[in-house]
Amino acid sequence: MKVVELRNVFTSCNDTLIEIKDDFIYYAEEKKEEGHNNLFILEYNRDTKRERILSNYFLKSTNYIKHFFSFQGEILIIMESGESEVTVLSIDKHTGEEKNTAKLSFIGNMSQCCALDRSHLIIYTEQNEKHRSQFEEYEKLTGRDKIVYLFDLNDGAYYYLCDPRFSGEDGARFITYDKDGESQLLVLQPHKTEEDKAKAYEDRRWVGDNVNDNVWVCSLSAFIDSVKLGEECAPLELVLCAGTCGMVRYVGMNEKQIYFRAKYFPTNDQRLCSYNIHTGKKSVVTELNLEEDKEKLSQFYIDVNSSKAYSITTEVDEDYQVDGVWNSSVHSIYSRELGDFVACIDDRYIIARYVLSDDKDSFEFNSIYDIATGEQKSYECKCLVKGDTVVLY
DSSP states (O other): OEEEEOTTTOOOTTOEEEEEOSSEEEEEEEEEETTEEEEEEEEEETTTTEEEEEEEEEESOTTOEEEEEEETTEEEEEEEOSSSEEEEEEEETTTOOEEEEEEEEOSSEEEEEEESSSSEEEEEEEOOSTTHHHHHHHHHHHSOSEEEEEEETTTTEEEEOOOGGGGSTTOOEEEEEEETTEEEEEEEEOOSOHHHHHHHHHTHHHHOSOOOEEEEEEEHHHHHHHHHTTOSSOOOEEEEEEOTTEEEEEEEEOSSEEEEEEEETTTTEEEEEEEETTTOOEEEEEEOOOOOOTTEEEEEEEETTTTEEEEEEEETTSOEEEEEEESOOOEEEEOGGGOEEEEEETTTEEEEEEEEEOSSOEEEEEEEEETTTOOEEEEESOEEEETTEEEEO
8 A cells, every 4th residue: 555645745635636646646736825826737656756737728718617637748728618709728648738729619618528638628518597588599590408519629619419329318428538549438318326226216107218328439530520510310220228127337447347336126136247358258257246235335345446345234223344346355344434435455455434524614534554463543634546546635
């Protein structure tokens, strides 16, 4: 386990971690200087333990919501306030140079965004008062209540996503990954929350058998080309689907596999499944089932990077029990006072979080519990875990 202590470096509660790498950590910091609101993009060198300012910007408003996306050599920032205008910045990780900037205007208020790569953005908008008539006309023509755009930073052009699968009630989540040197696109279309999907199964007599969770894959370049050509059906391959009686939820991925939790409601059977990125083969990795016990609270933690999974169970008002269920033989109990389970590292260190809050303030405490020695250390700070690295800030 590697612990990176950034509490002395981070001086503001508005610090945001952007990316954790083996050699560098990138983060953003907001603070007020000489009456101006400033956004700093910083780099922390894990070897020298020194920080470096890459870039800084004056913010006209403190109401901006920032979305950060990290790519090889660049950081992309989307700044918005939930309205019709968005500012996009692209920053070189090495020089801090502003490589690209754009101010975008849309019909409707922005509700969702993501970066497919360093130059292509997906933007969802929904109806607002300013564009009410345009949205009403759009909904009459298409039957959709959301508009989905693809924006190309390089040519400054907007494109509509004509495929109706992307503009449903819940939209879609887009994740890119590499396959033999070519960028691929994973498109996730789960039905609302897990609780909503279970409720759909209970109400299947009325809602029918086609309340689906869908998982699609596609070449990123083919997807972008299809959108720019205005095609109504993007070249997506359906790789997993669960109707009203089941559920499929994305867990994570590594260089070889994409992982999902799959559940069949009639028997309450839950399993961890994988999709091989290179061959397309689908496999059941392990069962994720616990003995029925209404008095017992339980959850699963799945670490796809280390190929391990754990069950976390507790009797009401009792301590937490952690057991390895995939590639792990861990069996340990830790105090409920440490808070909710966050991660288990090296099958030895349990990370737990406790949040104390009232109407005015919120205090977060993170603890590291050593299973081998029984020692524990608690910190009043935020915490992020990636692989075997714990960042305290």
